[in-house]
Amino acid sequence: MMTRPLSLSGLRLLLVEDEAMVAMALEAMLEDLGCVVVDVAGSVSRGLALVDDAGLDLEGAVLDVNLGDGKVYPVAERLAARGLPFIFSTGYGLAGIAPDYAGVPTLAKPYSPKALEAMLKKAMTSGAPKSGGT
Amino acid sequence: MTSRTSTPAPRKDDFLSGGGEMAELIRSADWTQTALGPIETWPQSLKTAVSLGLGSPAPTNIVWGPGLHQICNDPYGALCGAARPAPGQAPDQDAAWPGFGDALNKARGGEAVVLDVRRSRASGTGAPEEAGFTLSLSPIRDEAGRIGGVFTQVIDASAVSRAAVRTREHLEFALEAGRLGSWEFDIATQMFSSTAYSRANFGLGPDDPFERLEDVVARIHPDDRPRRQAAIDQAIATGEDFEVEYRTLRPDGGIGWILARGRAAYEGGRAVRLAGISLDITERRNAENRQRLLLDELNHRVNNTLASVQSIAMQTRRSVASPSAFSETFIERIHALARAHDLLSESAWQGAFLSDVVARSLAAQLENGEADRFDVQGPAIRLGPNAAVTLNMAFHELATNAIKYGALSSADGRIDIAWAVDLEAREVTIDWRESGGPAVNSPTLRGFGTRLIEQALTRELGGEAHLTFLPDGVWCHMRLPLSAKLNLAA
Numbered sequence: 001m002m003t004r005p006l007s008l009s010g011l012r013l014l015l016v017e018d019e020a021m022v023a024m025a026l027e028a029m030l031e032d033l034g035c036v037v038v039d040v041a042g043s044v045s046r047g048l049a050l051v052d053d054a055g056l057d058l059e060g061a062v063l064d065v066n067l068g069d070g071k072v073y074p075v076a077e078r079l080a081a082r083g084l085p086f087i088f089s090t091g092y093g094l095a096g097i098a099p100d101y102a103g104v105p106t107l108a109k110p111y112s113p114k115a116l117e118a119m120l121k122k123a124m125t126s127g128a129p130k131s132g133g134t
Numbered sequence: 135m136t137s138r139t140s141t142p143a144p145r146k147d148d149f150l151s152g153g154g155e156m157a158e159l160i161r162s163a164d165w166t167q168t169a170l171g172p173i174e175t176w177p178q179s180l181k182t183a184v185s186l187g188l189g190s191p192a193p194t195n196i197v198w199g200p201g202l203h204q205i206c207n208d209p210y211g212a213l214c215g216a217a218r219p220a221p222g223q224a225p226d227q228d229a230a231w232p233g234f235g236d237a238l239n240k241a242r243g244g245e246a247v248v249l250d251v252r253r254s255r256a257s258g259t260g261a262p263e264e265a266g267f268t269l270s271l272s273p274i275r276d277e278a279g280r281i282g283g284v285f286t287q288v289i290d291a292s293a294v295s296r297a298a299v300r301t302r303e304h305l306e307f308a309l310e311a312g313r314l315g316s317w318e319f320d321i322a323t324q325m326f327s328s329t330a331y332s333r334a335n336f337g338l339g340p341d342d343p344f345e346r347l348e349d350v351v352a353r354i355h356p357d358d359r360p361r362r363q364a365a366i367d368q369a370i371a372t373g374e375d376f377e378v379e380y381r382t383l384r385p386d387g388g389i390g391w392i393l394a395r396g397r398a399a400y401e402g403g404r405a406v407r408l409a410g411i412s413l414d415i416t417e418r419r420n421a422e423n424r425q426r427l428l429l430d431e432l433n434h435r436v437n438n439t440l441a442s443v444q445s446i447a448m449q450t451r452r453s454v455a456s457p458s459a460f461s462e463t464f465i466e467r468i469h470a471l472a473r474a475h476d477l478l479s480e481s482a483w484q485g486a487f488l489s490d491v492v493a494r495s496l497a498a499q500l501e502n503g504e505a506d507r508f509d510v511q512g513p514a515i516r517l518g519p520n521a522a523v524t525l526n527m528a529f530h531e532l533a534t535n536a537i538k539y540g541a542l543s544s545a546d547g548r549i550d551i552a553w554a555v556d557l558e559a560r561e562v563t564i565d566w567r568e569s570g571g572p573a574v575n576s577p578t579l580r581g582f583g584t585r586l587i588e589q590a591l592t593r594e595l596g597g598e599a600h601l602t603f604l605p606d607g608v609w610c611h612m613r614l615p616l617s618a619k620l621n622l623a624a
Contacts, residue, residue, distance in 0.1 A: 020524040020590035022438060025445030028452070042594040066434065068520060068619060091437030092430060109441040 006121045009034035014061040016040075016047040016075055017089070018068045022109065026062060026089065029113050033120070043067055047075040051082065060124060061086040062107070065096060073098060076129075085123040104129055149181040153188030154208040156221070160184070163221045169201045170222065179276045183285055190287070196274070197225060197238060198283035213288060231269060241271040241284040250291075266291040315412040317396075319347075321405055326350050335392055335414040337384035355381035355389065362394070370398045370405045379415065391419040435483075442471060442523070453581035470530035473498060474523045486522040487623065488515035488564075492551050495529035499537040507542060512553035514623035515562060521619040524591055531583040532566055532610055540574045541607045547571030549607075560616045561597060568607025579608070587612075595619055 013035050017023040020042075027037045038056045041047035044067055050056060061079055063072045065088050072088075079086050088106040090096055097106055105119035150157040165172050170180075180198055184205050187194035193210035197203070204219045211218040214230060228235050237247040249269040268289040276282035306329075309316055315332025319325070324347040333344050336353050343349040351359060358380035369376035375397045382390040396410020450464045473494055477486045489510055496508050517525060533542075541547030547570040555562045568574075579601070587599045587610065597614040614620055 018594060019438060019442070019520050020586065020594040021442040021445045021527060023593065024585065024590050025441060025448055028445075028448050040590070040593040042596070046596075068518065091434040091441070093433065096430070096434075109437040110444040111441060 006125060007034070008117065008120055008124070011035045011120075011124070012038050012057050012059045014038055014041065014047070014050055014056070014058050016042075016044075016061065016067070016072055017064040018042045019064075022064075026111060026116075029111060029116055030062070032113065033117055035120075041075075043069045044072060044074055045069060047072065048078055051075060051078045051084075058082075058084055060084055060120070062120075063088050065090040066092065071098070073101070076101060076104070080128050083128045085126070085128045087119045087123045101129065149185040150188065153185075156206065156208050156211060157188055160205060160221045165222065168203060168222050169199055170203055177276050177282065179274060179282055183274050183283065187285065193288040193290075195219075195286045195288075196283055197286070198274075202238075210288060213290075231267070234269070237269065237271050238284055241273050242281055244273050244281055246273070247271040266295070309411070313414060317410060317412060319408040321407060332412050335390075335412050336382050337386065337388070337390060342385070353382050355383060357381070366396075366408065369396065370408075373398065373400070376410075379419075390414060390416045439471070439475070443468065446471070449582045449585070466534060467527070467530065469498070470495070470527060471523070473530075474526035477526070478519050478522055483519050485516050485518050486526075488512070488517055488525065488553065488620075491517065491522055491526045492529050495526060495533045496549070498530075499533045499542065507547075508549040508551065510551045512551075512564075513555055515553065515555070516621055516623040518619040521595055524586075524594055528583075528587050528591055528610075529566075531579060531586060532608065535574065535579040535583065535608065536568055536571070539572070539579075541568035541571030544571050547607065555616070555622055562612075562614050562616060562620065564610075564612040564614070566608070566610035568609070571607045573605050574603050574608050 011034070013030060015023060015026060015030070015037050017026060017040060023040050023042075027040065030037050038058060039050050041050050047063070047067075051058065051061070061075070061084065063076060063079075063086055065072050076086060076088075086104065088097060088101070088104055089109060089111070090106060091109040093108065094106055097104070105122050107116055107119055150161055153160070160173075170176060176184075180196075183196050183198075187196050187205065188207050190207060191209065193207065193213045195204055195206040195210050198205065202224045203222045204225055205221055206214075206219055217226070217230060219225065225234065225238070231237075231249065231251050232253065233249055233251065237249045240247045247270075249271065251267045251269060252264060253267070254264055268291050270287045270289065272285050273281045274283045274285050308314075309329065310331060313331060313335075315329055315335045317326060317328035317332045320327075325345055326347065326349075328344060330340060333339065333342065336344070338344055338353070344353075354362060362378050362380045365376040365378035368374070375395060377393070377395045379391060379393050382392050384390050391414070393413040393415045394410060395412075396408050398405040399407040399409060446467045447464060450460055450467060454460045454463055474486075474491070477490055477494065478484075480486075489512065492510050497505070500507060536542040536547075536549060541549050547568060550567045550569070551565070552567075553562055553564040580603075584601050587601055591612075592599050592614075595614050596617065597612065599610065599612040599614075602609045602611070616622065
């Protein structure tokens with residue numbers, strides 16, 4: 001079956017990552033893929049506020065799992081409720097992902113630009129995971 | 135008999151030799167006045183019995199003939215103390231051993247009798263103590279096959295049980311010293327018996343139900359029950375020891391860990407009993423968990439650091455003009471990252487002081503003796519690990535720029551770094567002011583430095599930061615909110 005190659009160009013993304021240097025690398029890679037990084041949140045509370053900001057016209061998100069003020073899952077839940085796709089990034093490996101989100105594409109640190117592109121495309125194609133988790 | 139002439143005639147009382155004090159008493163007693171008559175006229179069966187009794191290390195006593203003449207050995211005499219029967223004396227029936235009279239009559243009727251007696255006797259310390267004895271009475275038949283007397287042997291049951299008690303005390307001490315619980319399970323009745331430590335290992339006291347199989351199983355984590363049962367079934371089937379670790383549900387709601395070891399005992403090829411020990415290994419398990427968490431944390435940190443290095447490489451490539459400039463700038467930035475890690479290692483990655491981050495960033499650029507080229511002023515601010523890494527990177531960029539192009543590139547320039555905390559606004563204001571240097575136009579500070587300080591840093595920590603290129607030197611102004619990442623030191 002032929003599928004039209006999915007373009008990430010112009011895709012408006014939120015980045016949630018609590019380490020400035022790491023966020024800069026991811027931001028640069030996303031920009032290389034043609035994405036627009038709308039904003040970067042360094043905490044769960046800031047991430048929730050940005051997801052709720054309708055003015056940002058978000059289309060998806062890249063979420064670091066472990067943030068200084070807790071796990072990123074509340075942000076993931078909010079995104080799922082809004083029907084927005086997302087992928088995780090983590091330094092802990094796949095074992096660190098909650099079972100509720102086992103199907104979400106997860107990018108390991110340090111980042112591979114190819115893996116980032118493939119996972120984003122997968123997430124955009126399959127859409128938001130089911131809301132709630134439980 | 136011809137033998138009498140060919141061998142030396144045995145002495146009439148040879149059977150008494152080696153019989154101790156009692157043998158001498160027998161030898162010197164005047165038997166002619168008794169129904170037994172002189173020793174040389176005694177029937178061989180009596181002589182043999184006396185010889186046996188006197189030679190026994192256990193207390194023995196012989197009662198012979200219708201006159202019930204007693205002949206005991208030294209151990210028996212010692213047991214009786216002042217009531218030691220003289221050779222030939224009739225027994226005082228039940229006085230020495232309650233029930234002895236009846237037992238003696240039965241034995242004289244041809245029956246072997248065992249009599250258990252409890253009575254007081256002198257202890258090792260001289261004080262009387264209650265002791266248990268077992269008397270074994272056997273009839274002695276004479277040459278004609280009639281019952282001539284009764285042979286009694288006394289077993290000091292207390293001595294036997296004292297040895298058993300000592301063994302048990304040693305065992306209990308070893309179990310307690312090792313905090314080992316000891317348990318036994320009867321397969322037929324499905325009942326457990328267990329020691330206090332065995333219960334304590336489950337967090338249970340003496341009154342908690344812990345006898346029925348279901349009481350014990352209820353204390354085991356449901357997820358671990360099949361694994362424990364499989365280990366026991368395997369041990370019963372093979373006769374081998376089993377060893378299994380499982381979680382317990384403690385009465386306080388906590389989770390404990392038990393190591394149980396045991397084996398089955400068989401009767402007629404069927405397993406009838408399981409017995410073994412249990413050990414509370416909760417602390418060991420917790421330590422293993424902590425170690426696993428630490429390793430996970432280390433893995434996370436290494437991966438994040440690699441991502442930071444990746445970031446530095448990407449940012450550096452974008453902001454330098456030539457490959458040689460890339461190499462120099464990249465290596466300096468990696469060194470700055472390593473400095474932050476060194477600083478954090480000193481506090482076991484709990485965090486770092488802002489003053490240390492600033493001073494070390496500058497010291498790395500300056501020669502010894504140039505410490506007066508900068509001044510750091512401000513209250514003690516504690517940084518979390520991530521904030522320390524990021525601010526360290528920011529001050530590295532500022533310090534590198536200052537030494538290459540800014541205030542520290544000329545002999546007269548200097549830098550003043552000062553911060554103040556506004557408790558009402560819950561924020562800290564940090565100022566980096568260069569003076570006395572040339573006007574600055576640094577390509578990397580304008581590129582990567584500006585991005586890092588004005589965007590990435592404030593996204594991580596909140597607040598705002600501005601980098602201004604003034605004619606007198608660089609001015610960096612940050613207003614950062616107080617948080618867990620950045621706060622006044624307690």
